[in-house]
Amino acid sequence: MQTQVLIIGAGVTGTGLARDLALRGVSCVVVEKRDINAGASGGNHGLLHSGARYIVSDPAAARECHRENRLLKSMAPHCIEQTGGIFVAVTGDDEKYAADFPERCRQCEIPVRTLDTDEVRQMEPALASELIAAFEVDDAAIDPFKLSLDNIAHARQQGCRLLRYSRVTGFDITNSRIRHTKVLDELTGQTRHIEAEVVVNAAGAWAGIIAELAGAQIRMHYSKGSLLVTQSRIARRVVNRLRMPTDGDILVPGGTVSILGTSSCRVDSPDKIYPEIPEIDAIIDEGSAMIPELATTRYIRAYCGVRPLPADNRGKDENADDRCVSRGYELIEHARQPEKIENLITITGGKLTTYRLMAEKTADRVCRRLGIQEPCRTRSEPLPDTVDARWTEPGLAPDTWLRKSNSDDVLLCECEMVPESIVTEIVEGIRGQDGRPDLKAIGLRSRIGKGPCQGTFCSQRLAAFLYDQGHLENREGIDELRAFLRERWRGQQPLLWNRSLARAELLEAMHCGLFSIEL
Amino acid sequence: MNNREVDITCDLMIIGTGMAGMAAALFAAERNIKTVQAGQAGQLGFASGLIDVLGVHPASGAQIVDNPWQGISRLRREQPDHPYARMEIPEIQTAVQAVLTFLEKSGYPHISHVEKNMHMITPAGTIKPTYALPHTMAKGPAARAEQKPCLLVDFKGFKGFSGRQITESLADSWPGLRPVRIGFPGTSGELYTERMARALEAPANRRKLVDAVLPLLGDAQIVAFPAVLGISRTLEVTDDLEAGLGVPVFEIPTMLPAATGLRLREKFEHQLRAMGIQPFFQHAVSDVAASADRGWIFTVENQAGCRRIAARAAILCSGRFFGQGLHADRGGIRETIFDLPVVQPTGRAAWHHKDLLHPEGHPVNQAGLAVDDSFRPVDNQGRAIRNDLFTAGSILAHQDWMRQKCGSGLAIATAYRAVNACRDFLALGQTPYL
Numbered sequence: 001m002q003t004q005v006l007i008i009g010a011g012v013t014g015t016g017l018a019r020d021l022a023l024r025g026v027s028c029v030v031v032e033k034r035d036i037n038a039g040a041s042g043g044n045h046g047l048l049h050s051g052a053r054y055i056v057s058d059p060a061a062a063r064e065c066h067r068e069n070r071l072l073k074s075m076a077p078h079c080i081e082q083t084g085g086i087f088v089a090v091t092g093d094d095e096k097y098a099a100d101f102p103e104r105c106r107q108c109e110i111p112v113r114t115l116d117t118d119e120v121r122q123m124e125p126a127l128a129s130e131l132i133a134a135f136e137v138d139d140a141a142i143d144p145f146k147l148s149l150d151n152i153a154h155a156r157q158q159g160c161r162l163l164r165y166s167r168v169t170g171f172d173i174t175n176s177r178i179r180h181t182k183v184l185d186e187l188t189g190q191t192r193h194i195e196a197e198v199v200v201n202a203a204g205a206w207a208g209i210i211a212e213l214a215g216a217q218i219r220m221h222y223s224k225g226s227l228l229v230t231q232s233r234i235a236r237r238v239v240n241r242l243r244m245p246t247d248g249d250i251l252v253p254g255g256t257v258s259i260l261g262t263s264s265c266r267v268d269s270p271d272k273i274y275p276e277i278p279e280i281d282a283i284i285d286e287g288s289a290m291i292p293e294l295a296t297t298r299y300i301r302a303y304c305g306v307r308p309l310p311a312d313n314r315g316k317d318e319n320a321d322d323r324c325v326s327r328g329y330e331l332i333e334h335a336r337q338p339e340k341i342e343n344l345i346t347i348t349g350g351k352l353t354t355y356r357l358m359a360e361k362t363a364d365r366v367c368r369r370l371g372i373q374e375p376c377r378t379r380s381e382p383l384p385d386t387v388d389a390r391w392t393e394p395g396l397a398p399d400t401w402l403r404k405s406n407s408d409d410v411l412l413c414e415c416e417m418v419p420e421s422i423v424t425e426i427v428e429g430i431r432g433q434d435g436r437p438d439l440k441a442i443g444l445r446s447r448i449g450k451g452p453c454q455g456t457f458c459s460q461r462l463a464a465f466l467y468d469q470g471h472l473e474n475r476e477g478i479d480e481l482r483a484f485l486r487e488r489w490r491g492q493q494p495l496l497w498n499r500s501l502a503r504a505e506l507l508e509a510m511h512c513g514l515f516s517i518e519l
Numbered sequence: 520m521n522n523r524e525v526d527i528t529c530d531l532m533i534i535g536t537g538m539a540g541m542a543a544a545l546f547a548a549e550r551n552i553k554t555v556q557a558g559q560a561g562q563l564g565f566a567s568g569l570i571d572v573l574g575v576h577p578a579s580g581a582q583i584v585d586n587p588w589q590g591i592s593r594l595r596r597e598q599p600d601h602p603y604a605r606m607e608i609p610e611i612q613t614a615v616q617a618v619l620t621f622l623e624k625s626g627y628p629h630i631s632h633v634e635k636n637m638h639m640i641t642p643a644g645t646i647k648p649t650y651a652l653p654h655t656m657a658k659g660p661a662a663r664a665e666q667k668p669c670l671l672v673d674f675k676g677f678k679g680f681s682g683r684q685i686t687e688s689l690a691d692s693w694p695g696l697r698p699v700r701i702g703f704p705g706t707s708g709e710l711y712t713e714r715m716a717r718a719l720e721a722p723a724n725r726r727k728l729v730d731a732v733l734p735l736l737g738d739a740q741i742v743a744f745p746a747v748l749g750i751s752r753t754l755e756v757t758d759d760l761e762a763g764l765g766v767p768v769f770e771i772p773t774m775l776p777a778a779t780g781l782r783l784r785e786k787f788e789h790q791l792r793a794m795g796i797q798p799f800f801q802h803a804v805s806d807v808a809a810s811a812d813r814g815w816i817f818t819v820e821n822q823a824g825c826r827r828i829a830a831r832a833a834i835l836c837s838g839r840f841f842g843q844g845l846h847a848d849r850g851g852i853r854e855t856i857f858d859l860p861v862v863q864p865t866g867r868a869a870w871h872h873k874d875l876l877h878p879e880g881h882p883v884n885q886a887g888l889a890v891d892d893s894f895r896p897v898d899n900q901g902r903a904i905r906n907d908l909f910t911a912g913s914i915l916a917h918q919d920w921m922r923q924k925c926g927s928g929l930a931i932a933t934a935y936r937a938v939n940a941c942r943d944f945l946a947l948g949q950t951p952y953l
């Protein structure tokens with residue numbers, strides 16, 4: 001297989017870069033070891049930062065965030081809910097930090113409005129009563145799945161190819177050039193060799209591992225962050241704790257739910273990470289100081305992601321909080337590094353909020369290497385709203401189903417009301433991308449398995465439906481059930497108390513007690 | 520407390536209407552104990568309708584047990600804390616047989632091979648070991664063993680049950696399975712197990728079903744259906760279908776909620792009443808007070824109102840988290856009615872493995888009530904807390920019925936021992952305190 005540019009990693013950076021390049025007429029292939037947003041892009045808070053969180057720790061990043069925040073609101077409005085955001089301090093928080101806040105925002109050109117504490121409690125009744133300061137900023141909620149799916153869909157319309165479940169395992173390098181990239185198909189076990197003029201390493205926290213395969217070194221630390229999804233939405237706006245960034249200090253709304261986070265824990269590897277129970281408890285305890293209801297509300301899912309932190313950027317203090325490390329991105333041309341690889345570029349770090357800028361800067365370098373003069377178009381051309389990403393939106397499937405009210409179109413997922421017709425549409429979409437419509441892929445592209453039943457019922461219904469439609473054969477369904485339920489479990493396991501524990505028991509009673517899928 | 524008005528006085532209060540509570544009520548009725556039973560049973564407690572005794576041991580080795588009694592004797596040696604280890608094998612056999620006899624007399628006979636587990640097909644296309652099957656399912660395992668050509672009928676609009684899934688998954692072990700999909704007689708759109716099962720109690724619908732299946736029969740020597748062949752008249756439904764089709768039929772369990780659970784619930788509710796149990800089905804026990812001289816006073820309520828029941832002794836069969844006998848918050852697990860001590864892992868971090876299907880099973884599933892040989896809940900010194908309080912079923916600690924495939928058997932056996940111990944207590948007229 002040949003292409004001008006090979007992009008490694010289909011997170012928001014890789015997919016954003018694919019679109020940027022495709023719009024400049026560059027042919028590209030994206031390889032992803034799992035599926036869209038399998039890394040940090042699927043494990044983040046979904047906050048389109050106003051920048052105000054970084055005014056002290058990283059003013060440059062704060063400015064950058066704010067500019068991109070405004071740009072994305074006009075270029076990708078369908079991926080964004082313009083919730084607005086507030087910063088609040090409760091009794092005991094650093095009063096100086098609060099007092100300096102508006103001035104520092106202004107220094108970073110971030111609009112800010114001072115609120116009195118009665119006003120803010122009227123705006124967000126869930127807030128604690130002991131507030132000492134409050135400000136309004138223009139934070140927003142962004143759906144990273146929709147964003148990446150729409151970016152890749154638009155790129156594909158321009159001829160880009162996406163290979164999912166395709167893991168880069170090595171490079172053939174001669175005379176300081178990558179001749180071939182070795183890509184293992186995780187489903188068939190076959191390796192293919194991809195020939196590209198330029199290779200971009202957009203592997204996020206895995207960028208160091210990829211660089212190593214090419215004999216290059218990027219010193220990185222990994223900082224894991226965990227997040228919790230509430231069963232129902234608790235605040236209309238993004239609510240931030242007004243203090244230096246720490247655990248459990250942001251609540252971001254996302255459609256019908258709210259997401260509480262995050263934490264910051266050093267981990268040794270970006271793989272095999274879990275939201276751990278002590279972390280979850282700390283987040284809940286911190287969050288409830290700001291919003292008391294968070295102590296008792298029901299949580300439906302926990303998840304986590306890893307922030308790649310370029311080690312060289314770190315301050316001198318070895319014990320400094322990783323959140324103080326710059327969230328600015330790293331763009332490395334390996335041609336200029338000791339290893340001197342002519343056609344390898346790494347882009348890592350940064351934020352979801354600044355993904356477009358990162359893609360633009362990377363694409364500029366790629367084009368320079370290719371001798372292409374085309375300017376970036378993602379600043380001015382809106383991101384099309386495609387159907388690929390439609391069904392990830394909470395509430396849309398039920399609306400559509402109720403409106404059509406076709407009783408033959410049975411609901412496969414009753415919690416989130418996803419009927420057969422929508423699954424069929426998603427399956428066709430995946431097939432259209434040479435993909436295999438497995439349970440996890442369908443779950444990623446819809447709300448299936450994300451409701452209170454935790455996947456107990458919809459998993460088997462979906463498996464049965466896929467057999468009926470000829471998408472599953474032999475004993476594949478059992479493996480699919482196991483993989484889907486295991487994946488869902490990762491997010492449930494730390495949150496099992498109260499009714500969630502009862503539901504988990506029902507899940508195990510049916511799938512182990514009766515189906516014996518563990519045997 | 521004691522002088523508040525009491526509506527009903529009895530010797531034994533059974534809390535719970537799952538398999539353990541129902542078995543306990545049956546044994547109590549057979550022993551002429553004056554019994555009140557309260558619970559909020561849905562049909563879910565009985566779920567698949569398979570009666571497991573011991574299907575897997577050791578669970579961590581995923582070792583399927585061929586002979587459940589040999590399995591139990593090994594389990595008794597290797598897991599001395601397991602509730603089965605407190606009982607003798609003949610006693611467990613007697614208990615299970617008593618329930619099977621009861622079901623037979625109630626018109627819903629079960630089949631078992633006594634020394635051998637049966638291997639039942641599930642809708643996921645897997646095989647599950649179990650001890651006894653309702654007569655409606657009984658012909659399945661033999662047909663599979665003999666590799667008979669079999670027509671597997673499923674229904675349009677009946678989600679979660681795909682003949683194709685089962686056929687494809689079992690292709691290696693039963694190549695003679697052939698799926699067909701037909702419309703369920705007289706309906707369109709989404710189908711629900713209970714409605715389908717009730718519909719087939721009407722002869723006209725059965726005739727329509729036979730008419731739809733006959734032309735598809737081909738070389739099939741047996742026909743499989745999802746478990747919807749009636750609720751209270753399964754014998755009549757299956758006889759009729761077999762006569763119409765000219766070949767035997769059998770059921771494959773469905774997802775939940777299942778008609779099989781409903782059948783068991785109906786049989787128990789109906790027969791226990793006739794046997795003299797005073798039932799408060801669909802009632803919650805909302806309060807309990809202990810008294811030194813009169814045992815217990817329970818408050819039992821539903822939307823209609825509340826009753827106060829004085830009982831000399833009680834058997835707690837309130838299930839686990841799903842049944843609501845146990846409750847967990849972030850800090851720990853407690854027993855919901857008497858606030859009895861619960862054996863549990865220290866700290867929530869130790870409740871579950873990170874892998875759902877971890878071969879060791881989740882430690883929280885072994886949490887529950889520790890008991891003595893009379894199945895009286897004990898404190899952490901191993902001493903019975905009261906003389907007049909017994910417990911049985913899935914609330915017991917040191918077992919994992921989901922992985923060991925011993926749900927119904929454990930519920931029945933422990934209820935048997937608890938009722939016998941309770942009968943002895945009542946006969947002796949002991950005081951509640953030790």
Ligand SMILES: Cc1cc2nc3c(=O)[nH]c(=O)nc-3n(C[C@H](O)[C@H](O)[C@H](O)COP(=O)(O)OP(=O)(O)OC[C@H]3O[C@@H](n4cnc5c(N)ncnc54)[C@H](O)[C@@H]3O)c2cc1C
Pocket residue numbers: 008009010011012013014031032033034035036037038039040041042043044045046047048049166167168169202203204205206210223224225226262304305306307347348349350351352353354
């Ligand atoms: C807990 C947390 C909360 C966050 N919250 C926010 C927020 O609210 N707002 C915000 O703006 N930013 C937030 N961020 C940051 C943001 O999520 C990341 O900056 C962004 O998602 C990075 O995207 P990426 O595409 O560079 O990396 P990733 O999304 O990690 O993508 C890398 C991809 O490379 C793939 N890959 C790895 N190895 C290989 C290989 N060998 N072959 C093929 N593919 C491979 C991976 O599977 C992965 O899909 C948060 C981050 C974390 C961890």
Ligand SMILES: Cc1cc2nc3c(=O)[nH]c(=O)nc-3n(C[C@H](O)[C@H](O)[C@H](O)COP(=O)(O)OP(=O)(O)OC[C@H]3O[C@@H](n4cnc5c(N)ncnc54)[C@H](O)[C@@H]3O)c2cc1C
Pocket residue numbers: 506509510513514534535536537538539540557558559560561563564565566567568569570571572775802803804805836837838839841842843844855856911912913914920925926927928930
């Ligand atoms: C999905 C599923 C699949 C199953 N599959 C099988 C199988 O294949 N084979 C098998 O042998 N068994 C199976 N079972 C059944 C199971 O093994 C046992 O029957 C069950 O676990 C034993 O239940 P129990 O009676 O101890 O508790 P439960 O069935 O949980 O019953 C508890 C009872 O206590 C009542 N209760 C609790 N608190 C109160 C209160 N305060 N007031 C009043 N009532 C109260 C509840 O309402 C309920 O009636 C399955 C069960 C389920 C849920």
